[in-house]
Amino acid sequence: MSKTAEKKAVSRSEMTKAQWTWKEIKRNKVAYLMVAPYMLVFTLFTVLPVVLSIVISFTDFNMLQMPNIVWLDNYVRLFLDDDIFLIAAKNTFIFAAIVGPASYIMSLMVAWFINELSPKIRAIVTLIFYAPSIAGQVYLVWGTLFSGDAYGWANAVLLELGIITEEIQFFQDADWVMPLCIVVAIWTSLGTSFLSFIAGLQGIDKAQFEAGAVDGIRNRWQELWYITLPNMKPQLMFGAVMSITNSFGFGAVVTALCGFPSVDYAAHTIVHHLEDYGSQRFEIGYSSTIAVVLFVVMVGANALIKKLLSKVGGS
Amino acid sequence: MAQKLRTRKHKVVLARSRGGDAGITFILVILGIFMFIPMYYVIIQSLKPLDELWMFPPRFYVSKPTFKNFKDLFTLMSGNLVPFSRYIFNTVFTSVAGTVGHLFFASLAAYAMAKIKFPGRKGMFKLVQTSLMFHKTVTAITCFILMSAMQIIDTYWAIIIPAWGSTLGLYLMKQFMESSVTDAVLESSRLDGASELRTFWTIAMPMVKPAWLTLIIYSFQDLWNAGASIYIHSEQLKSLNYAIQQITAGGIKRAGASAAATVVMMLVPISVFVISQSNIIETMGSSGMKD
Structure with missing residues (x-):
C-alpha cells in the first residue's frame, strides 16, 4: 500500500461524525436545492403553525391587544371550566371511535370482497363506493333525504308505513343529530385508505395463496389472516393514519347539515369548538389551546393504532 | 398434506x-x-x-x-352581483395554479428524498409523514395569523401557496419513486455526466406518470371542492363552490336548481376519477407505511 493512500485512510477514519456529515452536505448541495421550495412552503404552512399554536396557547392573544403570557391558564380553563368543551370532547371521541373503525373495516372488507371480481366490475364497484368521498357537497342531499317535512324520503316512508304519525325533525332533534351525522360521515369516508387497500390486495403475489392452499389453509378467513393481511401491512398502516385523521377532523359536514351550533350541542365536536373560539370570537390564545389538545389526541391515536397494527397476522 | x-x-x-x-x-x-x-x-x-x-x-x-332545473340554475347564476364567470375563473385559476406548483415542487423534493442520499432526508420525510396524522383544521387559525403577517390574506395566493406544500402528494410521490425508479438507471445517467436536475426531469419523471396523475387529481379535487375559506373575504375572489352553496341556500323554492347544482359540481371530480382510476390504483400500490 502506498504511503499517500495509507494517510488518506487514516484521515478518513479520524474524521469525526460532524465533519463527515458536513462533507456530505456540501457534496449534496443540489439535493438541498431540490427539496428547498417544497420544504419552505411545508414549513411555513404546516410546521410553523403547529409550533406557533403551542406558543400562543400559553398566552391570551386576541388579535387586538398585546398578548400576555398566562402559562397554563388556558388549559386549566379548558378542562375544568368549559362545559361545552367537555361535551365536544365526548362527542369527538364517540365519533372517532365509531366512524374510524367502521370506515376502516368497511374499506378493507369491500376492497377484499371485490378483489377477485373481474377488472371491469371491480372498477364500477370501486366508483360506487369511492364517489361520495370526492363528490364535493353531495353529502348535503342527506339533508333533503332526511328533511323535517313529509317530502323527505325518510319521513315519507315512515309515515306511509305508519311507524310515525308526525314528521321527525331529524336534524333539529338532539336524539337524531349524532347518529345521522355518524352515518353520513361513514358514507363519505371510503377515500384514500380504500384505494390504498384495493391496490395493496392487487399487489399480493398470487403464488402465495396457492402455496397457502397446499399448506392447509382451509377457508378464506384463514387465508385473510395468515396470508393477505400480513402481506399488506404497510397499506394497513397508511390506511389507518388516513382514517383516524379524517374521523377526528370531521366537522364541516355537521355544520352544513345541522347548523352551527348544532341543537343542544348534540353534535358539537372539538373542531367546532376550535372554529367557534378561533374564527368567531377571536380568542386566539384559547383556540390555540384547543388546537394543541386536538393535535395531541390525533397524533396519540395514530401512534396507538400503529402499535396495535404491528400485531396483525400474529407475527 | x-x-x-x-x-x-x-x-x-x-x-x-x-x-x-x-x-x-x-x-x-x-x-x-x-x-x-x-x-x-x-x-x-x-x-x-x-x-x-x-x-x-x-x-x-x-x-x-x-332539464329545466339546470336551466333555472343558469338563470339564477346570471342574477348574481358578481358575474358568475368570475367564480368559475377563481376556482379554475386557483385549482390550476395550486396543482401545477404542487406537482412541480413535490416531485422535485420527492425525487431528492427518494433517490439522493443526503444527510437529513429521513428526518424531513418523517416530518412530512407525521403531518399526515393531523387534520388541517388544527392549523387553520395560526395559518391565518401567518398569512396576515405575509399580507396575502384575501388574495389568490392564500389559496394557491399552501396547496403547493400539501403533504399527501409528496408522500405518495416519494413512495412511488422509491419503488418504481431503479437506482441503476439513474446511476447510468449520472455517469453520462447529466446533472441531478436533468436526470430527474428526463429519466425519473417519465417513469412515474401514474404518480403525477394521482398528485394532480388529489390536489385538483381539494381545490375544486373548496368552499368558503376564512382566508378570503372579497366576494369577487370567492370560489365556485361557495357561489353554488349560496344558490342552494335559497330554500325550498330552489330545491330543483340546488339538486342540479350538486350534480354539476360532482360530475367534474367523478369523471376525472373514472378516467384516471387505474393510474391512481397503481400509485396507491406503493402507498404503504413501513414503520
Missing part, C-alpha cells in the same frame, strides 16, 4: 365455499345500495319537474324527466 386438493386445469383452486360467496355478495349489495341511494336521489331530484318535486308521497323515480 393428506387432504384432497381440488384442482382445475392442474392449478390449485383456493378454498372458496359457495356460502361464503353468497354471503359476501349479499353484504356487498346491501352496502352498495347504502352508498348509492343518496347519489341516485340527487340525480333523480335534479331531473324532476316542479310538480313531481313536491308530490306526496314522494316518488322514487321520475316520470317526466326535464
Whole structure:
C-alpha cells in the first residue's frame, strides 16, 4: 500500500461524525436545492403553525391587544371550566371511535370482497363506493333525504308505513343529530385508505395463496389472516393514519347539515369548538389551546393504532 | 398434506365455499345500495319537474324527466352581483395554479428524498409523514395569523401557496419513486455526466406518470371542492363552490336548481376519477407505511 493512500485512510477514519456529515452536505448541495421550495412552503404552512399554536396557547392573544403570557391558564380553563368543551370532547371521541373503525373495516372488507371480481366490475364497484368521498357537497342531499317535512324520503316512508304519525325533525332533534351525522360521515369516508387497500390486495403475489392452499389453509378467513393481511401491512398502516385523521377532523359536514351550533350541542365536536373560539370570537390564545389538545389526541391515536397494527397476522 | 386438493386445469383452486360467496355478495349489495341511494336521489331530484318535486308521497323515480332545473340554475347564476364567470375563473385559476406548483415542487423534493442520499432526508420525510396524522383544521387559525403577517390574506395566493406544500402528494410521490425508479438507471445517467436536475426531469419523471396523475387529481379535487375559506373575504375572489352553496341556500323554492347544482359540481371530480382510476390504483400500490 502506498504511503499517500495509507494517510488518506487514516484521515478518513479520524474524521469525526460532524465533519463527515458536513462533507456530505456540501457534496449534496443540489439535493438541498431540490427539496428547498417544497420544504419552505411545508414549513411555513404546516410546521410553523403547529409550533406557533403551542406558543400562543400559553398566552391570551386576541388579535387586538398585546398578548400576555398566562402559562397554563388556558388549559386549566379548558378542562375544568368549559362545559361545552367537555361535551365536544365526548362527542369527538364517540365519533372517532365509531366512524374510524367502521370506515376502516368497511374499506378493507369491500376492497377484499371485490378483489377477485373481474377488472371491469371491480372498477364500477370501486366508483360506487369511492364517489361520495370526492363528490364535493353531495353529502348535503342527506339533508333533503332526511328533511323535517313529509317530502323527505325518510319521513315519507315512515309515515306511509305508519311507524310515525308526525314528521321527525331529524336534524333539529338532539336524539337524531349524532347518529345521522355518524352515518353520513361513514358514507363519505371510503377515500384514500380504500384505494390504498384495493391496490395493496392487487399487489399480493398470487403464488402465495396457492402455496397457502397446499399448506392447509382451509377457508378464506384463514387465508385473510395468515396470508393477505400480513402481506399488506404497510397499506394497513397508511390506511389507518388516513382514517383516524379524517374521523377526528370531521366537522364541516355537521355544520352544513345541522347548523352551527348544532341543537343542544348534540353534535358539537372539538373542531367546532376550535372554529367557534378561533374564527368567531377571536380568542386566539384559547383556540390555540384547543388546537394543541386536538393535535395531541390525533397524533396519540395514530401512534396507538400503529402499535396495535404491528400485531396483525400474529407475527 | 393428506387432504384432497381440488384442482382445475392442474392449478390449485383456493378454498372458496359457495356460502361464503353468497354471503359476501349479499353484504356487498346491501352496502352498495347504502352508498348509492343518496347519489341516485340527487340525480333523480335534479331531473324532476316542479310538480313531481313536491308530490306526496314522494316518488322514487321520475316520470317526466326535464332539464329545466339546470336551466333555472343558469338563470339564477346570471342574477348574481358578481358575474358568475368570475367564480368559475377563481376556482379554475386557483385549482390550476395550486396543482401545477404542487406537482412541480413535490416531485422535485420527492425525487431528492427518494433517490439522493443526503444527510437529513429521513428526518424531513418523517416530518412530512407525521403531518399526515393531523387534520388541517388544527392549523387553520395560526395559518391565518401567518398569512396576515405575509399580507396575502384575501388574495389568490392564500389559496394557491399552501396547496403547493400539501403533504399527501409528496408522500405518495416519494413512495412511488422509491419503488418504481431503479437506482441503476439513474446511476447510468449520472455517469453520462447529466446533472441531478436533468436526470430527474428526463429519466425519473417519465417513469412515474401514474404518480403525477394521482398528485394532480388529489390536489385538483381539494381545490375544486373548496368552499368558503376564512382566508378570503372579497366576494369577487370567492370560489365556485361557495357561489353554488349560496344558490342552494335559497330554500325550498330552489330545491330543483340546488339538486342540479350538486350534480354539476360532482360530475367534474367523478369523471376525472373514472378516467384516471387505474393510474391512481397503481400509485396507491406503493402507498404503504413501513414503520
